[in-house]
Amino acid sequence: MESAATQPPVHPSEGPHYNPVVTLNGWSLPFRMNGNVKEFHLVAEPVEREMAEGMTAYLWGYNGQSPGPTIECVEGDRVRIFVSNKLPEHTTIHWHGMILPCGMDGVAGLTQPAIPSGKTFVYEFDAVKSGTFMYHPHGDEMVQMAMGMMGMFIIHPKDPTFMPVDRDFVFMLSAYDIDPGSYLPRVMEMTDFNMWTINSRIFPDVAPLVAATGDRVRVRVGNLTMTNHPIHMHGYDFEVTCTDGGWVRPEARWPEVSIDIPVGAMRAYEFDAVYPGDWALHCHKSHHTMNAMGHEVPTFIGANKAEVAKKIRQVQPEYMPMGTKGMADMAEMSMPLPDNTIPMMTGWGQFGSLEMGGMFTVMKVRDGREAGNYEDPGDYEHPPGTVAYEWTGALAAAPTAPAGSADGSAFRKSDVRQIKMSGSDHSGH
Numbered sequence: 001m002e003s004a005a006t007q008p009p010v011h012p013s014e015g016p017h018y019n020p021v022v023t024l025n026g027w028s029l030p031f032r033m034n035g036n037v038k039e040f041h042l043v044a045e046p047v048e049r050e051m052a053e054g055m056t057a058y059l060w061g062y063n064g065q066s067p068g069p070t071i072e073c074v075e076g077d078r079v080r081i082f083v084s085n086k087l088p089e090h091t092t093i094h095w096h097g098m099i100l101p102c103g104m105d106g107v108a109g110l111t112q113p114a115i116p117s118g119k120t121f122v123y124e125f126d127a128v129k130s131g132t133f134m135y136h137p138h139g140d141e142m143v144q145m146a147m148g149m150m151g152m153f154i155i156h157p158k159d160p161t162f163m164p165v166d167r168d169f170v171f172m173l174s175a176y177d178i179d180p181g182s183y184l185p186r187v188m189e190m191t192d193f194n195m196w197t198i199n200s201r202i203f204p205d206v207a208p209l210v211a212a213t214g215d216r217v218r219v220r221v222g223n224l225t226m227t228n229h230p231i232h233m234h235g236y237d238f239e240v241t242c243t244d245g246g247w248v249r250p251e252a253r254w255p256e257v258s259i260d261i262p263v264g265a266m267r268a269y270e271f272d273a274v275y276p277g278d279w280a281l282h283c284h285k286s287h288h289t290m291n292a293m294g295h296e297v298p299t300f301i302g303a304n305k306a307e308v309a310k311k312i313r314q315v316q317p318e319y320m321p322m323g324t325k326g327m328a329d330m331a332e333m334s335m336p337l338p339d340n341t342i343p344m345m346t347g348w349g350q351f352g353s354l355e356m357g358g359m360f361t362v363m364k365v366r367d368g369r370e371a372g373n374y375e376d377p378g379d380y381e382h383p384p385g386t387v388a389y390e391w392t393g394a395l396a397a398a399p400t401a402p403a404g405s406a407d408g409s410a411f412r413k414s415d416v417r418q419i420k421m422s423g424s425d426h427s428g429h
Helices: 141-146 307-312 413-422
Strands: 033-034 037-052 055-062 069-076 077-084 092-094 119-125 131-136 151-157 167-176 194-197 207-214 216-223 229-233 238-243 258-261 265-272 275-285 348-351 350-354 360-364
Touching: 033 194, 033 360, 119 141, 131 216, 131 265, 151 216, 167 207, 207 216, 216 229, 216 258
Parallel strands: 037 077, 069 151, 167 216, 207 360
Antiparallel strands: 033 037, 037 055, 077 119, 092 131, 131 151, 167 194, 216 265, 229 258, 229 275, 238 265, 275 360, 348 350
8 A cells, every 4th residue: 555545445347246345544455366266365474554644563464554455255256365474483364253164264283384484375265154254363373463463354245135235344453552652562462552543543544434425334343452342433323233253133133322342353333324424433442542542640630730840840841740630631732752652632623622542533424425435525514503502691500419318318417427436338347
């Protein structure tokens, strides 16, 4: 890729027709037909991934990027995938969730010999089941996945009338621990990650999902981080229609506005884009919508740092005391940062700072959007009278809860005094 922009979907020129997916900040791997076999070529190699403007990570991936390009085929296709290893160590590829011969499952030492550095192996199998799947190494897995080796694999239904949608988006959730000012992930980290990404991009440089009013939209999300992610989309309710185990039967679907994506799993949800606007789409774990998130920062809310700030400025004149009223100031102030580091809270919208980062993007629904157009339409033009505004008139006193306990009885000062004297603890002893 010449840039990290989302590449327009490419419809197949050979083989069965399908409606291609749109990979956020990515692209789909080209194929060629060799007789009745659909051939792909994956190259495992060190890559440089721009997570956002001003920050690049040195990762391992496929065909020049991490995550690797999306692979697409059709149910019933015979696929042949050449995998060339340009890493400094051996590798394999496991086709996560797919039904295939045991010897094609990609587990080093168990189902195949590992692919040595500099060698090419071939995987060949029939795409017997449609759905959304993933691919990743199953050799030195802890290091290689922590370095970014992963991708999505889409098998479209053979029957084009089964589960049709107008717009079909796919992206991968991944996490990294990259110290400010550095480029390489710390591969031994298991809990305190600081870069939470959508297709190895962080807000504000995650591409939006763009749809036309009235479109049927599917969003496919894979998770190869070490924790679950409750993905929440504003403005809509939706139905979960697919997992990596297969399509969800209509009678088993349920309405949601957030769907939890477990570790090593994917979920797909669908909705009708009937409400125009710029609707936030993000992980609902608050630290996962931050960049370069530190986990040992003390809480200074309510503290008076005026005197200590004077002393610190004697040796560091640019020191700014922050955090005494919350962290929102960090999103609006330009503070010196180490090279190759993104602010923790960033991003601007038409009304000011978004104070976001990491796993955050926007679902943009617009009237009159032509099919196949995925360009960012810019800020939403709100109809008059539909934006929250400041009230400057008089207000009646706000209601408060009546004094008393949960059953309505008064809670007397003498009761409090008696509890303190008895030394009662929370266990009731």
